[in-house]
Amino acid sequence: MQSTSKNFKANSTKALADPNLQQALGKMKVGFVEKRAKARAALPEFDALRDQARDIKNHTLANIDYYLETYEAAVQKSGGVVHWARDAAEARQVVLDICAEEKAKSVTKGKSMVSEEIALNAALEAAGYEVVETDLGEYIIQIRGEAPSHIIAPAVHVLKEQVADDFRKKHLHLDPKRSLMERKELISEARGVLRQKYLDSDVGITGANFLIAETGTSVIVTNEGNGDLTQTLPRVHIVIASMEKIVPTLDDASAILRVLARSATGQEFSAYTTFSTGPKKAADPDGPEAYHVILLDNGRTEMLGTEFEDMLRCIRCGACMNHCPVYGSVGGHAYGWVYPGPMGAVLTPSFIGVAEGGHLPNASTFCGRCQDVCPMRIPLPKMMRAYRRKEFEAGLAPPAARFGLDIWGFVAKRPSLYRLATRMAIGLMGWRGRKEGRFKSLPLASGWTDHRDMAAPAGKTFQDMWDKRQGARSAKDLEREAAR
Amino acid sequence: MSSSSRDEILGKIRKARGRSGPIEGFERDRLDARLKSRPRGIIPQKARNTGAALVQDFISRAQGVEATVQDISALSEVPDAVATYLADHNLPAAVKMAPHADLAQIDWTQRPTLTVSEGRSFGQDKVSLTRAFAGIAETGTLMLLAGPEAPTTLNFLPEHHIVVLKRSEIVGAYEDAWDKLRDQVGPDGILSRVVNMITGPSRTGDIEQTIELGAHGPLGLHILVLAD
Amino acid sequence: MVDKNSPTIVSENKPITVGLFVTCLVDLFRPRIGFAAVELLERAGCQVAVPKAQTCCGQPAYNSGDNAHARAVAANLIDAFDGFDYVVAPSGSCAGMIREHIPELFADDPILADKAVALGRKTHELTSFLVDVMGMPTAVAAYQGTVTYHDSCSGLRELGVKDQPRRLLKGVDGLTLTELPSSEVCCGFGGTFCVKYPEISNKMVSEKTSAIADTGADTLLAGDLGCLLNMAGKMSREGRPIRAFHVAEILAGMGDGPAIGEAGEDLSAFADGQEG
Known part of the structure; x- marks a missing residue:
């Protein structure tokens, strides 16, 4: 997918309008x-489960080569x-090779952000395959020719x-x-068509929420059942998964599953959690004849x-x-690539570079709510800040901002000059x-005064008034006062 | 391509970890031991009831995710239960049944108008009848295994899915279900091709974040809890 | 989270000394918050000094990825606050910077690493210092009005400031607190964010002010002047008749002065130390 992350500001303006x-x-x-708040409140062990989930993944990442093998x-x-x-490119080629070998004509897909990351649909279509997204949200945006705007609710930006x-145009x-008119009618129509x-x-083709080292199993977590139909009915099932999906055991996956749906949709458990291991066995009445995993x-x-690393x-x-x-203000498309929001602000520069994705880590107030709710306790603001540092060090920050910081730094480290x-x-x-107590416009702060008034300063600094009052200035002053 | 990619990826991991090759010796033994012992983490209190309370937890939580649940005291009550469900939902009198040994014992002659056929689904069946491997009280979740007696298509293609679950098959936590499953895994140590955890009927919130049932999978999930 | 154990050994008979980090916004825009903080600290029995050499906590540079400047400014701060039992700031954002981030900045510095950690440990946001460290049960003041409270992000999430200001406000005569449903959602200030992304910031603050108006409160309180300037400025632009104060002003009994953005500020009363 072609990134427009560089245009975050312009994208945002469009989104806000x-x-x-x-x-x-x-x-x-x-x-x-x-929904998440309710699910969290209903499980007293929730925060302890988050710590445990973090520890399981940290252990796995520390030994990831062992677990992958x-x-x-x-x-x-x-x-x-x-x-x-x-x-x-390699991942796309593997899929194309399998499809060619199987003499496939059509491909169905369950929801997979990794397939968005590798721009798989475009490659398959260019090679002449019919590609159908089967998750309702993905199907809607496929018809609209859009990218997902949310990782679990791809069509969250679209109204009924x-x-x-x-649907009228397509069907x-x-x-x-x-x-x-009704949601039920729309869902029933999609069900019939798909x-x-x-x-x-x-x-x-499906993604994977987990890969389990113990058993060689891939796991998908869904609500609609489309992923299961996608992987059960065709002759070939291809799982495309990024390598950090690996966990050691079924028990480890279960432990993390306890925080997944609750954090995502506020469900205690998704409708379908499906563990798949290999192709159909000889006596099985259904299932795919071939099972491939792309790591x-x-x-x-x-x-x-x-x-x-924590992001993994x-x-x-x-x-x-x-x-x-x-x-919540601009939606997912403004972020301009596959992964939006705070996770996208870290993943985008990680995957496509600071030059391309460096804008995103700047677009945060560091309010910290993302880290607060992350089930895996990922320090997202810390990583966004680290990308700002990388951007600054690489000289990619806007020149005006650098100039401003230089002046500010020069003054702020010299207290008397500062005063x-x-x-x-x-x-x-x-x-x-x-007279007014506030400004309606300020020449150098139009970013502020275009939208809100600026309270006028009192005219004197606290520091000057403290001088007038002959207030204490140091711990030694206080000692002297106490001695008096 | 694949083997050199494999080497390169593993090489990059090891470089990041400050190792020149695979994990060896004591460290490897420790990891092998962890895989074999499968340490359990925190099991929430809500998954720890036993006896009748455990069964009640399963039932109320399954109902909480829009499954319907009915107690039956013998397999011989299945035909009536199925027929009533079909009538209540205005469904044709036909069921596609999993070729499971337990279900094969059911005597359908008391319901001669009901057409019962066995096998996988190709999408024409409105209602399926299958046999669960376990019920997990923690979240009202069913565990079903794919295999010769259990076509996966029956869990997803029909509009209504009726499942027979024995009371004694209800466990507390997911981990309990895995242990029960590991006891069943064959000598090759390979899991059933598919293990389905099913928690209520199919649903979607993809249009305006409002949950609607019956997206691609079944619109109705009816659980017959069989006393044993 | 707030470290409730005093990191400094303070002897029983020696009064507790506090270095007030007044913060640049309070220094420049609203000195009366500084005086309110002094008043509250003195009421709690502390001796307060305001080091002259303080400027800024370094956050503007730190959050812009300019660690070199941030370190230079923070080094000055470490120096300026040497020798106090505690450092207190009327801002969760600046206190959070000093507690959580300045130690990170100097983690690899052989000389300043320990000093940065020590400074962080003894630094507190004002209301959490009063309640958690000094054990102030509640405030004694009067304010006639229905107030709502915005929890500023850094104080809330980095320092666990949530109940402390509310507990202190319980003692304010005539004050009714009506909770803001989205009190934990960012107001859109975010330091330089509000001028770098003015349109997004505007969207955020608009939602905030409409939520504030929905509470029916006549007064907005918060513990960070940056957020208050943002929200008060928006409410003023929208013509909403809701006044805004820093929580310290109300707790110190200074709610009879002009609200943020109102005309009529007269600082002469503070100059001779006769206020309160």
Whole structure:
């Protein structure tokens, strides 16, 4: 997917002016937050489970080569095939090769952010395959020609009425006079249309929420059942998973599952948690004849051993974006690449570089809510700050900002100069603003005064007044006072 | 491509970890031991009831996610239960049944108008009847295994899914279900091709974050809890 | 979280000394908050000094990725606050910077690492210092009005400041607290964020002020002047008749002065130390 992360500001302006998007975001913000809070309150062990989940992933990452090799051997033993892909191009090629070998015509897909990351649909379509997204949200945005705007609710930006319009345009074989007023009608129509797609498909592609080293198992967590149909009905099942999805055992996966759905949708458990191990066995009445797993690196090994390693604990629940006031204002598309919100502000520069994605870590107030709700206790603000440092050190920060910081730094480390400068500025501003108590516009702060008034300074600094009052200045002053 | 990619990825991991090769010796033994012992973490209090309370937890939590639950005291009550469910939901009198030994014992002759067929689904069946491996009280979750007696398609393609679960198969936590499963795994140590954890009927919130049931999988999940 | 154990050994008969970190915004925009803080600290039995050499906590540079400048400014701060039992700031954001981040900045510095950690340990946000360290049960003051409270992000999430200001406000005669439903959601200030991303910041503060108005309160309180300038400025622009004060002003009985952004500030009363 072509990144527009550099245009975050312009993207945001557009997003803020889109009434449909703003209406949709308004609904999202309340729903996810309330549901998670309720789920958390209902499980007294929740925060302890978060610590445990963090520890499991940290242990796994510390020994990830061991677990990946163990996993690979277990997959092979169950009759599956493991492919290692260094980058997006390699991963796409593996999929294309399998499809060619299987003489496939059509491909169905369950929801997979990694497949978005490697831009798989475009590659498959260019090679002549019919590609159908089967998750309802993904299907809606596929019809609309859009990218997902949320990692677990890809069409969160689309209103019901827009879906109805899209379905009318796409499903021309259906009665044009049919009613599509209700959500139920839309869902039932998608169910009917997609049902045939599953049955006709040759290859089903899913992502994975976990890979389990103990058993060579891939896990998907869904609510609709589309992922299960995608991986059960076609002849071939391809799992595409990034390497950090690995955990040691079924028990470890279960422990992390306890915080996943609660953090994501506020459900205690998703409707379908499916553990898949190898292809159909001889006596099985159904299931795919071939089972492939693609283990994707695509920048992850570069994060190991760095200050960004914690990010590899991410289980893609989306809680950080659900609770992010910036995401809640502009939605996911403004972030310009696959992963939006706070997680995207760390993953985007990690995967496509600071030059391309460096804007995103700046677009945060560091309010810290993302870290507060992260089930894996990922210190997201700390990592965003680290990317700001990298951007600054690489000389990529805007020149005006650098110049401002230079002046500020020069003054702020010289207390007497600082006091002189502030006294002058504040005296002037206070004199100009005293009558009204506030400014409606300020020449150098239009970013502020375009939207809100600026309270006028009092005209004197606290420091000057403290001087007048002959207040104590040091611990020694206090000792002298006490001695008196 | 794959083998060199594999080497390169593993090499980068080891470099980041300050190692020149695979984990060896004592460290490896420790990891092997962890895999074998599968240490359990925190099991929430809510997953720790026993006896009748455990069964009640399972039932109320399954109902809490929009499954319907019915107690039956013998397999011979299944035909009535199925027929009533079909009638209540205005469904045709036909069921696709998993070729499971337990279900094969059911005598359907008392319900001659009901058409019962066995095997996998190809999408034409409105209702399926299957046999669960376990019920997990923690979240009202069913565990079903794929295998010769249990086609996966029956869990997902029909509009309504009826599942027979014995009371004695209800466990507290997910980990309890895994232990129960490990006892069953064959000598090759390979899991069933698919283990489905099912918690209520299919649903989606993809349109305006409002949950609707019956997205792609079943609209109805009916659990027959069989006394044993 | 707040470290409730006093990190400094303070002898029983020697009064507790506090270095007030007044913060640049209070210094420049609203000195009366500084005087309110002094008043509250003295009421709690502390001796307060205001080191002359203080400037800024370094946050603007630190959050812009400019660690070199942040370190230079923070080194000055470490020096300026040497010798006090405690350092107190009327801001969760600046106290959070000193407690949590300045030690990170000097983690590899052979000379200043320990000093940075020591400074962090003895630094507190004002209301949490009064309640958690000094054990102040409640405040004694009067304010006629229905107030709502915004929990500023750094204080709330870095320092665990949530109940302390509310506990102190319970003692304010005539004051009714109506909770703000989204009190833990950022107001959109975010330091330089509000001028770097003015439109997003505006969206955030608009939602905040409309939530504030929905509470029906006539007064908004918070513990960070940056957030208050943002919210008060928006409410003023929107023509909402809601006054805004720093919580310290109300706790110190200074709610009869002009609210943030109102005309009529007269600082002469503070100059001779006769206030309160």
